Amino acid sequence: MVTAITNGIKISVETAYQDDFSNHDQQRFTFAYRINIENLSDHVIQLKRRQWFIFDSNGTQREVEGEGVVGVQPVIEPGSYHSYVSACNLSTDMGSMSGNYLMQLMVDNTEFIVEIPEFELIVPYRLN
Template sequence: MSEMPDVRVDVEPAYREDESSPMENRFVFSYTVTVHNHSPGNIQLMARFWKITQTSGQVQEVRGKGVVGKQPMIGPGQTFQYTSRAILDGPVGFMEGAYTCVDTASQRPFEVPITVFRLATPNQIH
């Protein structure tokens, strides 16, 4: 039985004050994702799943093919980076999820979990 590919995901969120409108409960965040392929073979990122928890407690689930319109192939030792956005109804929220990838040699799909991360405007205590 082959080993699961070693793939890691790092996320760096940022508050977009210029795009937000707190008076209208619109808080825009960007998040830059870096996918690291530490395995010996090629992988392809096929689909995404995000669970977004709003300040109000409302939970939104987002599923789709690839990321930012792409299904990138990531070679051994390579990374793929992209930036996307989330719009919250308040100053603090959380995101977590998973990517569905394929080991291109075996064509076996596998999931890469994305650990929960916090979206918060500057100076938020919670």
């Protein structure tokens, strides 16, 4: 698990290779990831947008940006958290992701960036 804290918001990431959804012959490797967003601050926040940087080990990189996460813009109370699961396809059996969330303080609508720590996406047989 990879974890980072920015402005009182703790982001934790766990990954899992999805062999059933991958196709080695077609160079499609699917990875699921679980994100836990924990509000350690004293303020109610809302996740407004996400931005991902996705890297394959062959040098290919992509950027994905959009509203919310998996169709929602969660409001997270102090001491609470929001978790979700999503997935990413790579064209290689190794890669990484990193990014950020645009958050908003509900008390005054101030926006701020929370970093998503870089995490590796590696098929299990590469770890031996």
